[in-house]
Amino acid sequence: MKNRHLFLPLFLVLFFACRKYxxxxxxxxxxxxxxxxxxxxxxxxYKTYYISDTIAAITTNPNDTLWFDDDAKQLVNAVKTNMDxxxxxxxxSNHANPDLGLGLTVIKDLNLGVxxxxxxWGYWGGCYWGYCGYPPYYPWYGGGFVYTVPTGTLVLDxxxxxxxxxxxxxxxxxxxxxxxxxxxxxxxxxxGVDAINQAFTQSPxxxxx
Amino acid sequence: MKKIIITxxxxxxxxxxxxxxxxGAITWNVNFPxxxxxxxxxxxxxxxxxxxxxxxxxxxxxxxxxxWSTYEQYIPRQxxxxxxxxxxxxxxxxxxxxxxxxxxxxxxxxxxGKMVKPYVGLGLGAQYLDQELYYNVYVSEEDNxxxxxxxxxxxLIYPHGHHGWGFLVGAYYGYATNKTKLLxxxxxxxxxxxxxxxxxx
Numbered sequence: 001m002k003n004r005h006l007f008l009p010l011f012l013v014l015f016f017a018c019r020k021y022x023x024x025x026x027x028x029x030x031x032x033x034x035x036x037x038x039x040x041x042x043x044x045x046y047k048t049y050y051i052s053d054t055i056a057a058i059t060t061n062p063n064d065t066l067w068f069d070d071d072a073k074q075l076v077n078a079v080k081t082n083m084d085x086x087x088x089x090x091x092x093s094n095h096a097n098p099d100l101g102l103g104l105t106v107i108k109d110l111n112l113g114v115x116x117x118x119x120x121w122g123y124w125g126g127c128y129w130g131y132c133g134y135p136p137y138y139p140w141y142g143g144g145f146v147y148t149v150p151t152g153t154l155v156l157d158x159x160x161x162x163x164x165x166x167x168x169x170x171x172x173x174x175x176x177x178x179x180x181x182x183x184x185x186x187x188x189x190x191x192g193v194d195a196i197n198q199a200f201t202q203s204p205x206x207x208x209x
Numbered sequence: 210m211k212k213i214i215i216t217x218x219x220x221x222x223x224x225x226x227x228x229x230x231x232x233g234a235i236t237w238n239v240n241f242p243x244x245x246x247x248x249x250x251x252x253x254x255x256x257x258x259x260x261x262x263x264x265x266x267x268x269x270x271x272x273x274x275x276x277w278s279t280y281e282q283y284i285p286r287q288x289x290x291x292x293x294x295x296x297x298x299x300x301x302x303x304x305x306x307x308x309x310x311x312x313x314x315x316x317x318x319x320x321x322g323k324m325v326k327p328y329v330g331l332g333l334g335a336q337y338l339d340q341e342l343y344y345n346v347y348v349s350e351e352d353n354x355x356x357x358x359x360x361x362x363x364x365l366i367y368p369h370g371h372h373g374w375g376f377l378v379g380a381y382y383g384y385a386t387n388k389t390k391l392l393x394x395x396x397x398x399x400x401x402x403x404x405x406x407x408x409x410x
Contacts, residue, residue, distance in 0.1 A: 026301075026303065027283075027301060027343060027345065028286065028301050029345065030300065032298065032300030033298065033300065039293075039294075202299055203297070
């Protein structure tokens with residue numbers, strides 16, 4: 001009878017040992033690429049786009065809001081290459097009435113909270129893309145795969161400027177959240193470029209015709 | 210959660226030692242996920258502790274059981290399309306699910322002779338399910354509770370007759386209503402085998 005009590009501590013050890021941290025050795029450093037689109041949008045109705053050569057950086061340093069070195073250009077160029085390949089025409093200024101505005105953002109050195117419907121990047125306050133007072137609108141948020149936007153994340157948003165005046169909103173009909181370790185390794189800019197390419201690859205509906 | 214588990218274990222062991230006509234069991238459980246699209250690999254990291262108390266009819270027992278099991282699987286890089294076409298995700302992942310059903314049980318025993326006692330049973334209760342998806346350097350987590358039901362069958366083997374200890378070999382099917390938002394699923398099911406020791410009659 002007494003031996004029975006030996007099983008309790010043994011059992012407790014087994015119980016908590018069974019919940020182990022998984023073996024993540026096999027995990028690659030490739031970005032996890034999510035894309036979302038607004039249902040029913042005809043991406044062929046847009047013809048032109050504008051993208052800035054700088055990347056908005058959201059970091060813990062309030063002065064560090066733009067990123068414009070060669071690394072940033074590589075990422076921006078990856079977006080341009082893909083957009084051009086899908087038949088969209090780039091205009092050189094956001095005052096040239098582009099149909100679409102593309103915004104590339106990198107989250108560094110901090111973790112943003114859960115993404116809820118109506119959530120908006122902080123740096124887009126006030127007037128954006130020449131439109132003042134229009135509320136931002138993400139048609140799909142709430143249905144995403146991943147609910148947090150951690151450090152090292154690259155975000156690409158496509159904003160509908162063509163219909164902004166009629167809808168009185170800056171609708172984001174397509175967007176991609178690319179989760180990786182941007183800023184962690186030497187070759188991660190290439191990984192970022194690969195991620196942008198993948199975002200377009202898995203979104204074949206982004207076409208002018 | 211840990212407090213509930215520890216209290217339950219203590220309760221099971223304390224009551225199992227009090228009198229006859231009842232027994233406690235500890236088993237090693239092997240689980241096969243049956244309706245999970247991304248975890249298909251068998252789990253060998255599982256167990257159960259349970260307590261059964263016989264009613265006056267002698268061939269029926271009421272009891273409590275607590276299981277735990279960990280499923281783990283590497284998913285190579287691929288693209289998952291959302292079922293409604295509203296998006297896609299590409300990546301490689303390590304998926305882990307930690308399953309803890311806590312149940313009240315009812316068992317019926319057949320006459321099997323001095324050394325063997327076959328049984329069939331049903332467990333009803335609640336199941337905690339914690340699912341984690343590791344990717345790159347991140348993890349996404351989803352945990353929830355669901356209603357759980359588990360039909361089972363097995364046999365108690367007493368090598369020395371009904372004298373205090375024996376073995377248990379069983380099989381079961383677990384159904385639970387835990388949701389997986391990620392995959393738009395409303396249940397988690399598994400088939401399982403368990404083998405272990407019993408203390409008491």
